[in-house]
Amino acid sequence: MKILRLIDRYVDSFEKRIFIFVIFITMYWLWQNIWQLLLFYKVYFIADYESLFNLQAHLSNYESSVLIRIIYYVISNPSLNMAGLVSCIKLIDIMGIVGLLILAQKYQIIIILNVFKYIWCTIWIVKGMNAASVYLVINCLKWLSIGGLIFAGIVILQWLFGLVRIILEHDRFVHNL
Numbered sequence: 009m010k011i012l013r014l015i016d017r018y019v020d021s022f023e024k025r026i027f028i029f030v031i032f033i034t035m036y037w038l039w040q041n042i043w044q045l046l047l048f049y050k051v052y053f054i055a056d057y058e059s060l061f062n063l064q065a066h067l068s069n070y071e072s073s074v075l076i077r078i079i080y081y082v083i084s085n086p087s088l089n090m091a092g093l094v095s096c097i098k099l100i101d102i103m104g105i106v107g108l109l110i111l112a113q114k115y116q117i118i119i120i121l122n123v124f125k126y127i128w129c130t131i132w133i134v135k136g137m138n139a140a141s142v143y144l145v146i147n148c149l150k151w152l153s154i155g156g157l158i159f160a161g162i163v164i165l166q167w168l169f170g171l172v173r174i175i176l177e178h179d180r181f182v183h184n185l
């Protein structure tokens with residue numbers, strides 16, 4: 009009961025609830041991008057047929073990220089359908105997307121960078137799926153990982169900078185929403 013009263017005392021105003029909401033959204037998207045960065049780092053070091061299929065075997069370890077779940081579904085299923093793609097998206101992902109859309113005005117640059125990252129990934133995945141040899145698939149994955157590393161790294165830095173700014177400028181940030 010003491011814990012509930014403590015929580016109730018801390019979250020007693022609209023500004024504090026908004027602050028907690030923004031922190032949760034920031035942490036969620038930071039978490040997503042960290043997993044993506046780790047995957048792009050692993051993909052960069054794929055050099056042969058064996059390492060390619062070794063990564064695919066362990067790709068389910070990276071399912072904390074919605075992008076990785078969708079990529080895993082696309083790679084694993086020869087026939088794509090919309091229901092399968094939608095099944096990759098969990099409730100927390102929908103809440104994260106809605107939260108980002110609510111805060112879109114504050115995070116325009118991050119949204120734009122993420123759109124470029126997703127377009128980059130889509131282009132290289134499609135090229136890789138249409139490649140005629142394993143060598144060409146590995147080449148596509150190299151380009152995918154280079155762009156993914158750059159975009160994910162920049163987005164992570166933006167989220168970290170934003171998180172520090174939110175914490176340091178708590179009152180002004182909440183009132184400027």
